Amino acid sequence: MANFRVPLKKYVDSSYDIEVGSNLYGKLSRDLKDGIIENVNRYAIITDSNVKDLFGEHLLNLLRNDGFYVEMFTFPSGEQNKTRETKAQLEDQMLAKSYGRDSCIIALGGGTVSDLSGYLAGTYCRGIPYINYPTTLLAAADASIGGKTAVNTPVATNLIGVFHQPRKVYIDLITWGTLPYRQIRSGLAETIIHACLGDINFFQYLENNIARLYSPNNELSLDNEVCEHIAFKNCEIKFRVVEKDDEEKNFRKVLNLGHTAGRAIEALSNYNLLHGEAVAIGLAFQAYLGKKLNFNTIDEYRRIINLLKLAELPTEIPNDIKSVDLINKMYTDKKVRNSQIHFVFQDGIGKMKQFNSGDYSIPISEELLLESLDEFRKL
Incomplete structure (x- = not known):
């Protein structure tokens, strides 16, 4: 019998910059000219049907006018289209245009675009570089750091994907001004979660300043100083987590708070619920369960609920979702181990x-979950 060992040790520097500012399209083009990504001759802008008209055509024309070979590939907007089928369709379209290993993807859009494009880049020709240009507060908060990319399946969300880091992220605050009121609220959910898990001072900042994003008649009134601070703190907090555990072996599980x-x-x-709206409800329930288990106080629980309400986010489970169905769906979560549902919990705020x-996670029994859900729904 013969044995041959294949010694493979890999040391990779996956560092990248995140630029926060306004009107960053020109900066993106200049960075490409300066060789931010080497050995690339073709660029593929991937976006959805909403962002195509808002920003896609403008970026496409700008890059073409600057001498780049670039095409735009779109898919119907909506989380329901973040699927393996959509990914395959985009891949086929890129193959038909002769995109190969000398290609780079520019993900232009919200979280659905970021997740899908990053996964596509991670597997196309066994991996090509990509740039992330999030156009929503939610994507800037949730998808800018960490390299987690995935698509949804009929069983559960984000169940199939890869870790694939972008080469650079551009957080363009101008794009936030085009968002519907509801989308801004949705993005604030991930922001509040980051404050809850990593920074009590940022939590207090949100309590004092979140109203500067809304006008009294439920319209956007985006204070640029607040937007820039929110963008920076989201990146800072998530980086502190990912730096310690970039492949989610343990500590990175804390980002599952509310999820x-x-x-x-x-x-x-x-x-029908946006991602941020759903995880806001999830955070409210997780905070209640944490209070029940004495991981946080009643006052801390109330502060979390009050901040969610200040952001005008939902905090109650819809009546048409049965508790037993909710528990059954939780069993499809990627964090399930040994057929047990695992939760992470705050140790106070921040x-x-x-x-x-x-x-950083513990299993919660089905009995305790059902009891807690029933109590939570009666509040």
Whole structure:
């Protein structure tokens, strides 16, 4: 019998810059001219049907006028279209245009575009570079750092994907001004989650300043100083987590705060709830469960609920979603281990609970979940 060992040790620097500012299209073009990505001859802008008309055509024409070979590929907007089928269609379109390993993807859009484009880039020709240009507050908060890319399946959201880091991220605050009121609120949910898990001072800042994003008649009134601070703090907090655990072996699980129930609620609503709205409800329930287990106080729980309401986010599970269905859907979460639903919990506000095992998540029994859901729905 013969044995041959293949010694493979990889040391990779996946560092990248995040630029926060306004009207960054020209900066993107200049960076490409300066060789931010080497050995690339073709660029593919991937966007959805909404962003295509808002920003896609403008970026396409700008890059073409600057001498780049670039095409735009679009798919119907909406989380329900973040699927393997959509990914395959985009891949076929790129192949038909002779895109190969000398290509780079520019993901232009919200979280759906970021997730789908990053996954496509991670597998196309066994991996090509991509640039992330998020156009929503939610995408800037959730998809700019970490390199988690994925598509949804009928079983659960974000179940199939890869870790693939962008080469650079451009957070263009001008794009936020085109967002519907509801989309801004949705993006604030991930912002509040970041404050809850990593920075009590930022939580207090949101309590004091979140109203500067809205006018009294429920219209946007985006204060540029607040927007820039929110964008920066989202990146800073998430980076501190990802730096310690870039492939989600343990500590990075804390970013699942609000998402265990939230993603299940999102799917059970048939995506009628936006992602941020669903995880806001998930955060509210997780905070209640944490209070019940004495991980946070009643006052801390109330502050979390009050901040969600100040952001005009939902905090109640829709009546048409049954508790038993919600629990069954939670079993499809990627964090399930040994057929047990795992939750992460706050250790007060601005810090996450690490348990005696060293893990940042613990299993919660079906009985406790059902009891807690019933109590939560009666509040």
